[in-house]
Structure formats: C-alpha cells, structure tokens
Amino acid sequence: RKEVEQDPGPFNVPEGATVAFNCTYSNSASQSFFWYRQDCRKEPKLLMSVYSSGNEDGRFTAQLNRASQYISLLIRDSKLSDSATYLCVVGGQAGTALIFGKGTTLSVSS
Amino acid sequence: NAGVMQNPRHLVRRRGQEARLRCSPMKGHSHVYWYRQLPEEGLKFMVYLQKENIIDESGMPKERFSAEFPKEGPSILRIQQVVRGDSAAYFCASSARPDSYEQYFGPGTRLTVT
Numbered sequence: 031r032k033e034v035e036q037d038p039g040p041f042n043v044p045e046g047a048t049v050a051f052n053c054t055y056s057n058s059a060s061q062s063f064f065w066y067r068q069d070c071r072k073e074p075k076l077l078m079s080v081y082s083s084g085n086e087d088g089r090f091t092a093q094l095n096r097a098s099q100y101i102s103l104l105i106r107d108s109k110l111s112d113s114a115t116y117l118c119v120v121g122g123q124a125g126t127a128l129i130f131g132k133g134t135t136l137s138v139s140s
Numbered sequence: 141n142a143g144v145m146q147n148p149r150h151l152v153r154r155r156g157q158e159a160r161l162r163c164s165p166m167k168g169h170s171h172v173y174w175y176r177q178l179p180e181e182g183l184k185f186m187v188y189l190q191k192e193n194i195i196d197e198s199g200m201p202k203e204r205f206s207a208e209f210p211k212e213g214p215s216i217l218r219i220q221q222v223v224r225g226d227s228a229a230y231f232c233a234s235s236a237r238p239d240s241y242e243q244y245f246g247p248g249t250r251l252t253v254t
Contacts, residue, residue, distance in 0.1 A: 034182075061241075062241040064241075064242075071177070071229060072247065072248070073231055073245040073246060073247050073248050074183065074231070074245050075245070076242060076244070079241070079242070117182070117183075121241060125171065125188075125195075125235065125237075125240065126188070126196065127173060127185035127188060127196060127198075127199065128173075128175075128183075128185065128233075128243060129185070130175075130182040130183040130184070131182055132181065132182035133182060
C-alpha cells in the first residue's frame with residue numbers, strides 16, 4: 031500500500047463547478063497534513079494545512095478524518111485559475127520529511 | 141522577502157559527469173530539505189540538513205549522491221557520475237525551526253542527463 035494515495039484524475043470541470051479530491055494515508059502516526067498546489071511541474075506551493083476540526087479558506091475547504099486516515103479538499107465555484115495538480119501531503123513529527131501523493135490533476139474550462 | 145532560491149534552474153549533463161545543485165533557504169531558515177520528482181511521479185524526500193549537520197538521509201540513493209549545508213553558503217546536492225535515470229526536477233525546501241511543520245519550496249533545478 032502506498033504511503034499517500036490520491037486519485038490521479040484528471041478531473042475536467044466547467045467554471046463554477048464544485049469538485050472534491052480525496053486522499054488516504056497509511057501511517058497512523060502521521061501528525062501533519064497539507065494540500066499543496068503544483069502548476070506545470072513548478073514548485074509545490076502550500077495551499078492549506080488540514081486539521082481534524084476542518085478548515086476553510088475562501089472557496090477551499092479541507093477535512094481530516096484520523097480514524098479513517100482520510101483527507102479531503104473541496105473547491106467551490108471553480109475558476110480557470112484553479113487548474114493545477116493538487117498534492118496531498120502528510121508529515122510525521124515537526125521537522126521531518128513530508129510524504130507526497132502523486133497528485134490529482136484539475137482542469138477547469140470555460 | 142526573498143524565498144527559497146535554487147540554481148541553476150536548468151542543468152544539462154552528459155552521462156558520467158558531475159552535477160552540483162545549490163539551494164539558499166529563506167532568510168532566517170536554517171533547515172533544508174531536498175526532494176526529487178521523477179517524470180510522472182510525485183515528490184520523494186531525499187535528505188534533511190541543518191547547518192553543518194545531516195539530520196536524515198534515509199531517502200538518498202546509497203551511491204553517487206551526497207549533500208551538505210555548510211556554515212556559510214548554500215546547501216549543495218552533488219550527484220557524481222550522472223546516469224539518464226537521474227534526470228528529474230530537484231526541489232529544495234526550507235523551514236524556520238525544527239518544530240515547524242511547514243516547508244517552503246524553491247523553484248527547482250531541472251536536471252537533464254544526455
């Protein structure tokens with residue numbers, strides 16, 4: 031079983047759509063969880079951290095279910111500029127290496 | 141406020157040559173991580189360094205690869221006798237403190253081995 035698994039997609043959606051990405055991780059001792067965004071093989075950029083209580087940043091909502099070892103990202107009212115690869119990322123203790131999923135590709139069209 | 145800087149951005153080497161990749165962390169950051177992204181693959185951790193110390197090199201290939209982060213100057217990832225399979229994007233990330241969960245990435249060095 032891979033350490034972090036994501037549906038690779040691609041997800042092709044029209045502008046204004048709501049899209050959800052899912053991710054599972056294998057190490058129950060994981061302590062930190064993130065969604066990163068990567069455009070055209072450029073550097074990954076932190077989109078948001080993910081907490082058990084859930085967190086929202088504008089059109090983006092992230093959820094963590096530790097019992098199921100499951101992480102989600104919801105994007106509402108998709109914009110053309112949301113087209114990118116979304117990386118589910120899991121870490122251990124602070125200061126340790128991050129484990130990346132292979133990413134889910136989103137393409138938003140007009 | 142300069143971010144993480146990496147150079148060169150693109151590097152072409154022939155098989156058997158050496159590649160040196162440099163990373164300057166964000167100002168005030170003293171923890172550096174190197175990751176490799178092979179074509180069509182996710183990022184994979186290679187090594188974690190603090191100034192003058194290698195903290196975790198569990199992701200480094202056993203041969204030909206080495207890394208350092210001297211007291212002065214950038215962190216260096218060195219690949220000796222490169223092979224075609226080393227062609228990849230190499231990303232450096234930095235964090236401010238050992239108890240920081242967040243890592244900030246540089247633009248990467250794209251290594252092509254011909």
